[in-house]
Amino acid sequence: MAHLWSPFTLGGKPLPHRLAMAAMTRGRALPDGTPHPDAAIYYGQRAGLGLLIAEGTQPSADGQGYLSTPGIYTDAHVAGWQRVADAVHERKALLFIQLMHVGRMGHPENTPHHRQMLAPSAIAAGVDIFTAEGMKPAPIPREMSSGDIRQTIVDFAAAARRAIDAGADGVEIHAANGYLLHQFLAANANHRDDAYGGDSLRRVRFPLEVAAAVAKVIGPQHVGIRISPGLKIGGIAEGEETPEVYRHLVRQLSRLQLAYLHITHAGDEDHLASLRQDWHGPLVVNRPGRARSDIGEDIAAGVADVVSVGRMALANTDLVERLKTEQPLNEANPATFYGGGAAGYIDYPMMEAAAAQSA
Template sequence: MSSLFGPLSAGALSLPNRVVMAPMTRNRAGADGVPGPLMAEYYAQRASAGLIITEGVRVSAAGHGPVGQPGLHTRAQIEGWSRVTDAVHRAGGRIVAQLTHHGRIAHPDLLPQGVQPVAPSAVTARSDARTAKGLVPTVPPRAMEVADISETLNDFAAAAMAAVAAGFDGVELQGGNGYLIHQFLSDGTNLRDDAYGGDAAGRVRFAVDAVRAVAGVIGADRTGLRISPGTGYNDTAEHDPALTYGLLAEALEPENLAYLHVVEGPDQGLPRLLRERWTGVIISSPFTGDDPTDPDTARDVLDSGRADAVSFARYFAANPDLPERIRAGAPLTEPDPDTFHDGDAEGYTDYAAHRPAVA
């Protein structure tokens, strides 16, 4: 039986515990996508996590996600992140950057002048983009040409190198939640008939190429991948996730990645199938309905053997010293969803750490 407090080796990453901080978009970067001192303070406060996975960080201006999202494609952004990684390392932590491209969930209001969101196919998402005007409906995307695909793969590789230059311990590719990589995996959004579509083997190709592009420049042992099979996020229909993700796992298994991060849906068969196909480290973001992932669920996941570590999002937002609280059996502070996105220190860096009562 694994404990949440046993150490874990994940490629080049040495986690002192298995309580991982899940990626959480908090929209506190400046308009230029540069992380400031508040973000450094926020992440450093959470340095006792076995591993911190940052919020989604865009790999290019064309892949812009929500307003307030940081990037890793300019010198100023790299310098901003250097101060974040320094602060986390000084506090004893480990931190990887979640690299993302929003594809059709991007919005022209956030893209360079005249640039249209791109996607594997011209299928509009029934979803919203978070712009300076609030949540607005997504627009029809432009289907990517093969040249766009090559350029985007280069963007992922360049952002991974930028991440290492900024002092990150590694990167996680965002392959879930309905963003670009997931849009290629989904048979509802990928209607291509070239090598990047057509059947499940074609639909996994972009994810595999993106992972290899990143692993090729920073090392597979510093590269992780997050997927959210069959969850439907951002209008990504998947009619045969077992086939698609089984193929994806088979294709990436020999690469010896640092880890696979699996966002679970209600269908427990998929995480079990991935565990059978993946001999490397799996981090789970368990399915808990509307409730935040709690310590009992995390222990059950480890006991079931389907993952080696568990990521917590909302409870890490509200409990900067979450591992210590879990270890002490201390009560957890409930997060305030009104302060998840945008804003300042309130609901971001002002959650108190647990202090054991002095007898």
């Protein structure tokens, strides 16, 4: 684990170590999509992680799919994120806001305008979505027109500009976990026969155009992108061509000289190693369910430059200190992951308090 604690430079800015916080949806935004005031406390508490990738944040009303997720497309959103950025920067950490357009992975009842969800093709995800009236099937989305695609690219770029205006150090484009950009990459979700569908070379076009547009507006050093090759989630089932699709995508992305590539690793070690070779920049790797003892293994093996963690960071505001001193970790409470108030959000005890409670 000693490999975790060496400094690193990402996007031209220094990090004190190689451990970062991955984006995690918490469902606590205000009704208009402005981050809740407690969000500044939540992220500020975890600033010891150095690089904080904020929860999935919709770049437009069309991009929202879940209840109470934050946005970054109005002045009120910018003001809310400014408070978060100030809290993080006060503790000398970096804040990247993840831009997440859910595509078909949502429900119209959860959006401000109640319009049909957008996707590369009119194919339902086959999953249930939580709404104010309980769980409901994600409905069949509307296939995006060429105009929808152009507007969505504009929306991503405008949201990135607003994120920088809010004081964020950058944005992470979410092209993973079954959401819109991932849907374009997957043959079972993308049945288009135009320039954005068909063979693998055309299916990568939309994510590449989003990344290029965002990098042009705010500078590539302020842009990361997250992918999840082969991850079966949200109705996505990528087949034998997965390595070909992602190696082409990553080679093209590498030319943009982005701040980092963030990979959610689904288990194919050979594919991860090949993407490491194709990507000429900082690589962040996230392994869901990774054991505490294995956190630094990818860095030691040269597979990653930085590793990200989710639940451990959610439940342990002082995670770095706990790992360095081999102290016990708080267990995350799944019942408070989404929605609610301070409980399970900003009230996880630090080491001293936890020790006192045990005593």
